[in-house]
Amino acid sequence: MAIRDLTSERLFIADDLAAGVSVELAQQQAHYLTNVLRLRPGAKLLVFNGRDGEWQASLIESRKRTTVLGIEEQTRPQEQGPDIDYLFAPLKRSRLDYMVQKATEMGVRRLRPVITERTIAERVNSERMLANAIEAAEQCGILRVPEVEPPVSLETALAAWDPARALIYCDEHETAADPIATLRKVPAGPVAVLIGPEGGFSNGERSRLLANSYVVPLPLGPRIMRADTAAVAALTLVNAVLGDWQRL
Amino acid sequence: MAIRDLTSERLFIADDLAAGVSVELAQQQAHYLTNVLRLRPGAKLLVFNGRDGEWQASLIESRKRTTVLGIEEQTRPQEQGPDIDYLFAPLKRSRLDYMVQKATEMGVRRLRPVITERTIAERVNSERMLANAIEAAEQCGILRVPEVEPPVSLETALAAWDPARALIYCDEHETAADPIATLRKVPAGPVAVLIGPEGGFSNGERSRLLANSYVVPLPLGPRIMRADTAAVAALTLVNAVLGDWQRL
Numbered sequence: 384m385a386i387r388d389l390t391s392e393r394l395f396i397a398d399d400l401a402a403g404v405s406v407e408l409a410q411q412q413a414h415y416l417t418n419v420l421r422l423r424p425g426a427k428l429l430v431f432n433g434r435d436g437e438w439q440a441s442l443i444e445s446r447k448r449t450t451v452l453g454i455e456e457q458t459r460p461q462e463q464g465p466d467i468d469y470l471f472a473p474l475k476r477s478r479l480d481y482m483v484q485k486a487t488e489m490g491v492r493r494l495r496p497v498i499t500e501r502t503i504a505e506r507v508n509s510e511r512m513l514a515n516a517i518e519a520a521e522q523c524g525i526l527r528v529p530e531v532e533p534p535v536s537l538e539t540a541l542a543a544w545d546p547a548r549a550l551i552y553c554d555e556h557e558t559a560a561d562p563i564a565t566l567r568k569v570p571a572g573p574v575a576v577l578i579g580p581e582g583g584f585s586n587g588e589r590s591r592l593l594a595n596s597y598v599v600p601l602p603l604g605p606r607i608m609r610a611d612t613a614a615v616a617a618l619t620l621v622n623a624v625l626g627d628w629q630r631l
Numbered sequence: 632m633a634i635r636d637l638t639s640e641r642l643f644i645a646d647d648l649a650a651g652v653s654v655e656l657a658q659q660q661a662h663y664l665t666n667v668l669r670l671r672p673g674a675k676l677l678v679f680n681g682r683d684g685e686w687q688a689s690l691i692e693s694r695k696r697t698t699v700l701g702i703e704e705q706t707r708p709q710e711q712g713p714d715i716d717y718l719f720a721p722l723k724r725s726r727l728d729y730m731v732q733k734a735t736e737m738g739v740r741r742l743r744p745v746i747t748e749r750t751i752a753e754r755v756n757s758e759r760m761l762a763n764a765i766e767a768a769e770q771c772g773i774l775r776v777p778e779v780e781p782p783v784s785l786e787t788a789l790a791a792w793d794p795a796r797a798l799i800y801c802d803e804h805e806t807a808a809d810p811i812a813t814l815r816k817v818p819a820g821p822v823a824v825l826i827g828p829e830g831g832f833s834n835g836e837r838s839r840l841l842a843n844s845y846v847v848p849l850p851l852g853p854r855i856m857r858a859d860t861a862a863v864a865a866l867t868l869v870n871a872v873l874g875d876w877q878r879l
Binding site: 464481484485488489490522523524525560561562563602603604605606607608609612615616619620622623624626627628629 | 712729732733736737738770771772773808809810811850851852853854855856857860863864867868870871872874875876877
């Protein structure tokens, strides 16, 4: 792991990336590079699209209405990261932004909002979630931007669940002895982490979850946490025990 | 662990707490209870002072200038939590607020800002840090509010270090295989977690750290993280392996 360094600009662009191609930027990105960062022709930056790895690019032209990047050489191959779905009850705006950024830094593959009984029902802004995921990926050099799934009810998510994917959920009623020992028992394969709303799961939801053999309740210590803290804590333990934080 | 529930108000007050005493609140807290929460005489809430545990109190009087709480019965004894010092290079304001709140939820004992070579030097507002720690403690029912130490240079902190306290630091250059195995080697006893600035430690700082037998470099996976994310991740692993997240 590295703490983020601020030395090189990284930009997500939708276009395919390959040596020698040039990419015309959308106005907003052009504005950012030329007016906010004040990059001039010849300036180097890094670009990625979530598919083709990371590439060095240079600003080859910058006029009022068109900014073009020349894609030069690949600096990193595309990486996949761990197969972790992250299911979460949407939080209020700023904490949701934060949670999405953190889940992206934790390398999750999919962001899956689930509506639970105690979810403070707010319109879930999928575009805003994707924008936050992209921003976190740009800042932290994450080459795989998480997919943002449309919100569904917890019921619906469970009804369609693939039992091959362990569902690790953080439950305030869970009293298992040891989070690491708990995760070591999870069979190898795809996993999902579920964080409930502030206020927790209802008893009905808890029983519906625990009725499934693929569900693993994860204890996170004796203290109460905000939901966004529990998210980073759970994803940390899952990465450390089941994910890609071990170089074995 | 429990996700925060929103059912009971918790208030930090400086006064000693015991059954039968009454406490006159400062104006700001009085305003919060009577005008923001609109509590009326007889309303119940929870109070704590970081020393005497958690107590049920009721609003026994509320006039324009004086709001008095009657302390009734203890709801939880004082808890100590793990002996974890948290050392961190101060971040910009909102991320520092967040980092302090998260460290409090993680149950750290002391908040110790350290100035490193690449710290984006800003005035460190200790009062603001304490206010954020208290807010997090109120929201999450943490009965021990972390102490806030004055900022010192990393040099000074190391010069005065008690070698009995392991110093676990997160280093972008660390390539140890497994964070959990790394922490399992740390001898039982007090610990500290050190998170560097965005931009990381200098080579000089790194050598000065590694020259000490009490220093344990902790790897946090292959991805870059914001410093405040690394803080929650490192404190999670330390709690899970060395702290009080295991009920054995």
